[in-house]
Amino acid sequence: MTATQDSHDEVPAPERAPVLEAGPGPGEDAYSASDEEEIAARLEALGYLE
Amino acid sequence: MRRLGRERGAQRRRVFVLGLDGTPHSWLRTETAAGRLPNLAALFRSSSVVPMRSSLPSVSSTAWTTFLTGRDPGGHGLFGFMDCRPASHELYFPNLQHVTVPTIWDALGARGKRSVLLNVPGTYPARPIPGVLVSGFVAPSLDRSVHPPRLLARLKAMGYRIDLDNWAARGGFEALETDLFTTFERRAEAIRMLLAEEPWDLFVTVLTETDRLYHFLWNTMAAGDERAVDLFHRFHARVDELAGWLFDTLPDGTELIALSDHGFAAERTDVFTNAWLRERGYLAFDTSEPKGLAAISPASTVYSLDPGRFYVNRSGRRPRGSVPPERAGEVVERLVRDLADLRDPATGELAYGRLLRREDAYHGPFAPAGPDVVLTLRPGYELKGSSAARSVFGPPGDGLGGMHAADDAFLCVRGATLRDGPYDLHDLAPTILELLGVEPEGLQGRSVLAPAAVGATVGAVEVGR
Numbered sequence: 001m002t003a004t005q006d007s008h009d010e011v012p013a014p015e016r017a018p019v020l021e022a023g024p025g026p027g028e029d030a031y032s033a034s035d036e037e038e039i040a041a042r043l044e045a046l047g048y049l050e
Numbered sequence: 051m052r053r054l055g056r057e058r059g060a061q062r063r064r065v066f067v068l069g070l071d072g073t074p075h076s077w078l079r080t081e082t083a084a085g086r087l088p089n090l091a092a093l094f095r096s097s098s099v100v101p102m103r104s105s106l107p108s109v110s111s112t113a114w115t116t117f118l119t120g121r122d123p124g125g126h127g128l129f130g131f132m133d134c135r136p137a138s139h140e141l142y143f144p145n146l147q148h149v150t151v152p153t154i155w156d157a158l159g160a161r162g163k164r165s166v167l168l169n170v171p172g173t174y175p176a177r178p179i180p181g182v183l184v185s186g187f188v189a190p191s192l193d194r195s196v197h198p199p200r201l202l203a204r205l206k207a208m209g210y211r212i213d214l215d216n217w218a219a220r221g222g223f224e225a226l227e228t229d230l231f232t233t234f235e236r237r238a239e240a241i242r243m244l245l246a247e248e249p250w251d252l253f254v255t256v257l258t259e260t261d262r263l264y265h266f267l268w269n270t271m272a273a274g275d276e277r278a279v280d281l282f283h284r285f286h287a288r289v290d291e292l293a294g295w296l297f298d299t300l301p302d303g304t305e306l307i308a309l310s311d312h313g314f315a316a317e318r319t320d321v322f323t324n325a326w327l328r329e330r331g332y333l334a335f336d337t338s339e340p341k342g343l344a345a346i347s348p349a350s351t352v353y354s355l356d357p358g359r360f361y362v363n364r365s366g367r368r369p370r371g372s373v374p375p376e377r378a379g380e381v382v383e384r385l386v387r388d389l390a391d392l393r394d395p396a397t398g399e400l401a402y403g404r405l406l407r408r409e410d411a412y413h414g415p416f417a418p419a420g421p422d423v424v425l426t427l428r429p430g431y432e433l434k435g436s437s438a439a440r441s442v443f444g445p446p447g448d449g450l451g452g453m454h455a456a457d458d459a460f461l462c463v464r465g466a467t468l469r470d471g472p473y474d475l476h477d478l479a480p481t482i483l484e485l486l487g488v489e490p491e492g493l494q495g496r497s498v499l500a501p502a503a504v505g506a507t508v509g510a511v512e513v514g515r
C-alpha cells in the first residue's frame with residue numbers, strides 16, 4: 001500500500017465527518033421570542049407548521 | 051427585433067427582475083391566450099418563456115435564496131422555512147444571517163455594481179449591501195428590514211407593508227380582497243420611488259401578493275366560483291398594469307426577466323408525513339401530544355419536516371439521534387421502499403410527485419445537512435410536517451385552498467434565445483451576471499442564455515407551450 005493510499009484511508013467517511021449546518025450558534029438568533037411567535041403565526045396562516 | 055445588452059456599446063447594462071411569487075407557467079399561458087394581461091402577453095411575444103423547476107423543497111425562502119445565490123440548498127444551506135437547530139431537534143426559522151455564501155449582490159458589488167432588492171423572500175434581517183435591501187417574507191417587522199436606514203422613514207410614511215395580514219385574509223373574502231390591493235399598491239409605490247431615486251445595475255422586486263391570493267382562493271377560482279374568478283382577474287389586471295408601466299419606464303438598455311419561484315395547484319388532501327412515519331414505526335414521541343420534534347423518542351429512526359423532507363435520526367448529530375452512521379444507508383433504503391406505499395386510500399394515487407435521495411437533490415458543502423430523502427409535491431396533495439397529527443390524510447385547513455407546485459414556475463427573458471432546458475432557479479444568478487458582463491464564479495447553476503444568441507440579433511421567440 002502506498003503512502004498516498006494510507007493517507008486517503010485516514011480521511012473520515014462522509015457519514016463520520018462533521019456536518020456543516022446552516023443555523024444559529026449559541027446567542028446568534030436574529031429573532032426575539034416575540035419575533036418567533038409572529039413568524040410562526042404568519043407561517044401557520046399559510047398552512048405551514050400545521 | 052432587439053439585441054442583447056452586451057452588444058449595446060456605450061449603453062449602461064442593467065437587469066430588472068420582476069418576480070411573481072407562485073404564479074404558474076401553465077396558468078399565465080392560459081390567461082394571456084384568453085386575451086387578458088395584455089402587457090405581459092406583449093412581453094411574452096418578444097421573449098423566451100419557459101416552464102422552470104422550483105427548488106427542493108418548493109417553498110419561497112428556499113427558492114428565492116436559490117435564485118439569489120445560484121446554488122441549490124446544498125450550496126446555500128436553507129432547506130425550508132424551518133429547520134432543526136444544529137445539534138438539536140428544536141426548530142428555528144432560517145434567515146439571511148444563516149446564508150454564508152456570496153449572493154448576487156456580493157458578486158456585483160465586487161465589480162462596483164449596485165443592486166436594489168425589494169421584497170425578496172428570505173432576505174431578513176436586512177444587512178448592509180452595495181445598494182438597497184428591503185426584506186421580504188417572513189420579516190417580522192419593517193424596522194430591521196431596510197438598508198440603508200434612511201429609507202425606513204420613507205417607507206413607513208407611505209404605509210409600506212411587507213405582507214398581508216394573512217390570518218385575516220384566510221378568514222374572509224372581503225379582508226383578503228382589501229388587504230391584497232392595499233399591500234400591492236403600497237409595494238408598487240415603493241417600486242416607483244426606488245426606481246426614481248436610487249441608482250441601480252440590478253433591480254429585483256417580488257410581488258408576494260400573488261402567492262397569498264393563490265393560497266387562499268386557488269381551489270375556489272379553479273372551481274369556477276364567479277367572485278373568486280373576478281378577483282383573480284381584477285388583481286392580475288393591476289399586476290399587468292404595473293408590468294406595462296415598468297416596461298415603458300425602464301431605462302433603455304435594461305434587460306428584463308420575469309419569473310416565479312414555483313407554481314400553484316388546487317389542494318385536495320393534506321398528507322401528514324410524520325403521522326405516516328409513526329404508523330410505519332419509524333417515529334415515536336415521549337409524550338402523547340407532541341408540540342414539536344423536541345419530544346422525539348430516541349428510538350426513532352426517521353423524522354420529517356415540511357414539505358416532504360425526511361431525515362434519518364442519526365446518532366452523533368443530535369442528542370436524541372439513534373441511528374449509527376453505518377446503518378443510515380439501510381434505513382434510507384427501507385424508507386424509500388415504504389414510501390412507494392404512501393398512496394391516497396381513496397384513489398390509490400401516489401401522494402407525492404418525485405422521490406429524490408439527498409445525493410441526487412443537493413450539491414455543495416451543506417448537502418450533508420439536507421434531508422436524506424425529499425419528495426416533490428403532487429398537485430392535490432400537500433405534504434405537512436406536523437408532529438401532532440395522528441391521521442395521515444385529511445382535508446385542507448379551513449380557509450386554505452391552494453398549494454405549491456414544483457415544476458410549473460415560469461421564466462421569461464426578453465429578447466433572448468435560451469439554451470436547451472431544463473431550467474432551474476439556480477440558473478438565474480449566472481444568467482443575470484452574464485447579462486451584466488460579470489463572470490460567474492463558483493455557482494452551481496449555468497446561464498440560460500444560448501451561447502450563440504449572446505450578442506446576436508434575435509427575433510421574437512416563444513417556447514414552452
